[in-house]
Amino acid sequence: MVSKINSIGLFGLDSYMIEVEADVTKGQQAFDIVGLPDSAVRESRDRVRAAIKNCKYKYPTGHITVNLAPADVKKEGSAYDLPVLLALLIANGQINPKINLDECLFIGEVSLDGTLRGVNGILSMAIGAKEQGIKHFFVPKANEMEGSVVNGISIYGVNTIGEVISHIVGSSAILPAEPYDISRIENNNHFLDFSEVKGQTVAKKALEIAAAGGHNVLLIGSPGAGKSMLAKRLPTILPEMTFDESIDTTKIYSVAGELDSKTPIILGRPFRSPHHTVSSRAISGGGAIPKPGEISLAHNGVLFLDELPEFSRDVMESLRQPVEDGKVTISRVAGSLTYPSAFTLVAAMNPCPCGFYGHPTRKCTCSPTAVRKYLNRISGPMLDRLDLHIEVPPVEYGALKSATPEETSESVRQRVNKAREIQNQRYKGTGITCNARLLPGMLSKYCVLTAEAEKMLSSSFERLGLSARAYDRILKVSRTISDLEGKELIELSHIAQAIQFRSLDRKYWEG
Numbered sequence: 094m095v096s097k098i099n100s101i102g103l104f105g106l107d108s109y110m111i112e113v114e115a116d117v118t119k120g121q122q123a124f125d126i127v128g129l130p131d132s133a134v135r136e137s138r139d140r141v142r143a144a145i146k147n148c149k150y151k152y153p154t155g156h157i158t159v160n161l162a163p164a165d166v167k168k169e170g171s172a173y174d175l176p177v178l179l180a181l182l183i184a185n186g187q188i189n190p191k192i193n194l195d196e197c198l199f200i201g202e203v204s205l206d207g208t209l210r211g212v213n214g215i216l217s218m219a220i221g222a223k224e225q226g227i228k229h230f231f232v233p234k235a236n237e238m239e240g241s242v243v244n245g246i247s248i249y250g251v252n253t254i255g256e257v258i259s260h261i262v263g264s265s266a267i268l269p270a271e272p273y274d275i276s277r278i279e280n281n282n283h284f285l286d287f288s289e290v291k292g293q294t295v296a297k298k299a300l301e302i303a304a305a306g307g308h309n310v311l312l313i314g315s316p317g318a319g320k321s322m323l324a325k326r327l328p329t330i331l332p333e334m335t336f337d338e339s340i341d342t343t344k345i346y347s348v349a350g351e352l353d354s355k356t357p358i359i360l361g362r363p364f365r366s367p368h369h370t371v372s373s374r375a376i377s378g379g380g381a382i383p384k385p386g387e388i389s390l391a392h393n394g395v396l397f398l399d400e401l402p403e404f405s406r407d408v409m410e411s412l413r414q415p416v417e418d419g420k421v422t423i424s425r426v427a428g429s430l431t432y433p434s435a436f437t438l439v440a441a442m443n444p445c446p447c448g449f450y451g452h453p454t455r456k457c458t459c460s461p462t463a464v465r466k467y468l469n470r471i472s473g474p475m476l477d478r479l480d481l482h483i484e485v486p487p488v489e490y491g492a493l494k495s496a497t498p499e500e501t502s503e504s505v506r507q508r509v510n511k512a513r514e515i516q517n518q519r520y521k522g523t524g525i526t527c528n529a530r531l532l533p534g535m536l537s538k539y540c541v542l543t544a545e546a547e548k549m550l551s552s553s554f555e556r557l558g559l560s561a562r563a564y565d566r567i568l569k570v571s572r573t574i575s576d577l578e579g580k581e582l583i584e585l586s587h588i589a590q591a592i593q594f595r596s597l598d599r600k601y602w603e604g
C-alpha cells in the first residue's frame with residue numbers, strides 16, 4: 094500500500110507543500126529516498142530506522158521507497174523525519190489512521206530514541222499551511238509556541254513519535270496549543286533611554302529625524318564622544334512595530350534559527366550590531382540554501398556599523414544595493430532568493446586613526462595622508478547613502494554634570510509617532526511607509542517646496558556639487574523635518590537643515 098503524509102518545505106521565507114509518499118514492496122531489503130534530497134535527508138533514513146526500532150515498532154522488511162514531491166525542489170534539513178516515519182508505518186500497516194490525514198501536516202526531526210527536535214521556519218510554515226487549508230499542524234514541542242502565534246490553524250506540540258502515533262490511531266489525543274496571546278510578552282527594547290545622554294542636542298535632533306523618516310545616519314566624532322551610546326538608543330525612539338512588521342521580522346529570525354523558544358514573536362525593533370570583522374556573506378546572507386544575513390535580521394530595525402572604516406570593502410559594497418532597495422537577492426546555482434532588508438543604517442566612526450582630527454582641544458597626531466586614507470575607506474556611493482551626517486563633539490563637563498533632566502525616549506517617540514502617522518496617511522496604498530523609502534518618481538508629488546526653499550535647493554545643488562542621489566536624499570530628509578513640524582509644504586528652514594546635515598562630507602572628505 095502506498096501511503097501519503099503532508100509536510101511542508103521552505104524557500105526563503107515562503108513555504109510550499111510537500112507530499113511524502115512511502116511504499117514497501119517485497120524484495121531485497123533497501124531504503125531509497127527520492128525527490129532530490131540532500132545529504133541531510135539521506136541521513137534521515139538512519140534516524141528513522143533507529144527510532145522505529147527503539148519505539149517497539151517493526152522496521153519494514155523489503156524494498157522501501159520514499160518519495161518527497163515535488164521532486165524538482167531542493168529540500169533541506171532533517172525536518173522530514175517525522176512525516177517519513179509515519180508514511181512508512183502506515184504503508185506497511187502498523188498504523189491504522191483514525192483521523193483524516195489530508196487535513197494534517199507533520200514536521201520534525203526525530204532523534205534515535207523517538208523524541209522530536211525543533212526545526213527552523215515554523216512561523217512561515219504555519220502561515221503557509223493555513224493558506225493551503227490545512228487544519229492541524231503537528232510540530233515538535235519546542236516549536237509549539239512559535240506556531241501558535243498564527244490564528245486559524247491548530248498547532249500540536251509533539252514530544253515523542255509514540256505520542257503522535259497514539260493521536261493518529263485514536264488511542265489518546267494530543268491537545269492543540271492555546272493561541273498565543275501577544276500581550277504576554279513585553280516589548281523589552283527599552284533598557285536604555287535617551288535621557289541618559291547628556292547634552293548632544295544636535296545629534297539627538299538628527300536621530301529624531303532619522304527615526305521619524307527612516308533615514309540613514311553617520312555619526313562621526315572622537316573616542317568617548319558618545320557615538321555608540323547614541324546609536325544604541327535609536328531603537329528606543331522608533332515607533333513600535335505593527336503586527337505585520339513583527340510577523341515579517343519574526344519569519345526571518347525563524348528561518349535563520351535565531352528565535353529563542355521563550356519569545357515566539359519579535360515585538361521590539363531589531364538592533365543588529367555586527368563586528369567589523371564580519372564577512373560579506375554573513376552580512377548579506379548565504380549558504381547552499383541561503384540563510385538570511387545581518388541586513389535581513391535588521392529588517393524593520395537598525396543595522397549599526399560601529400567603526401565603519403574598519404569594515405571590509407566587500408561588506409560596504411554588499412550593502413549598497415540592499416540599502417537602496419530594502420531587500421537583498423542572493424543568487425546561487427540552485428536559483429535566487431530574495432529576503433527583505435529594510436533597515437535604518439547607522440554608522441559610527443572616528444574622523445582619523447588617532448581619533449582626534451578636528452577635536453576642539455586635543456591634537457591629532459596623524460599625517461594628512463593617513464587621515465585621507467582613513468576617510469577614503471568610505472566610498473562616495475556609501476557616503477551618499479548616509480542621509481544625516483552627525484558630528485558628535487565631546488560632551489562638555491558642564492552638560493555632563495548638569496542636574497537638568499534630559500528628555501526621555503518616550504517623549505521623543507511621541508513626536509516620531511506623530512510624524513509617522515502623517516506619512517502613513519500620505520502613503521496609504523502606495524506600498525511605502527516612510528519618507529526614506531520614497532521612490533524617485535514619487536518625489537515631485539510628495540515633496541512640494543515653497544518657492545524660497547526651491548531656490549535654496551537649486552543654488553546649493555550647484556554650489557555644493559551634489560550628486561543626484563544626494564539631492565533626492567536631501568529632499569526626503571527635508572520632507573521628514575517638515576512632517577515633524579506638521580507642515581504640508583517643505584519650507585526654507587527644512588531644506589536648510591537637511592543640507593546642514595549633509596555638510597560633513599565636505600568638511601572631512603573634501604577638506
Ligand SMILES: Nc1ncnc2c1ncn2[C@@H]1O[C@H](COP(=O)(O)OP(=O)(O)OP(=O)(O)O)[C@@H](O)[C@H]1O
Binds near residue numbers: 321
Ligand atoms: N553625552 C553623554 N552623556 C553621558 N555620558 C556620556 C556622554 N557621552 C559619553 N558618555 C559616557 O562615555 C562613554 C563612552 O561613550 P561611547 O562609547 O558612546 O563613545 P564613542 O564615541 O562610541 O567612542 P569610541 O570612538 O571610542 O567608540 C559612555 O558609555 C558614557 O558612559
Ligand SMILES: [Mg+2]
Binds near residue numbers: 322399441
Ligand atoms: Mg564607540
Ligand SMILES: [Zn+2]
Binds near residue numbers: 445446447457458459
Ligand atoms: Zn588623528
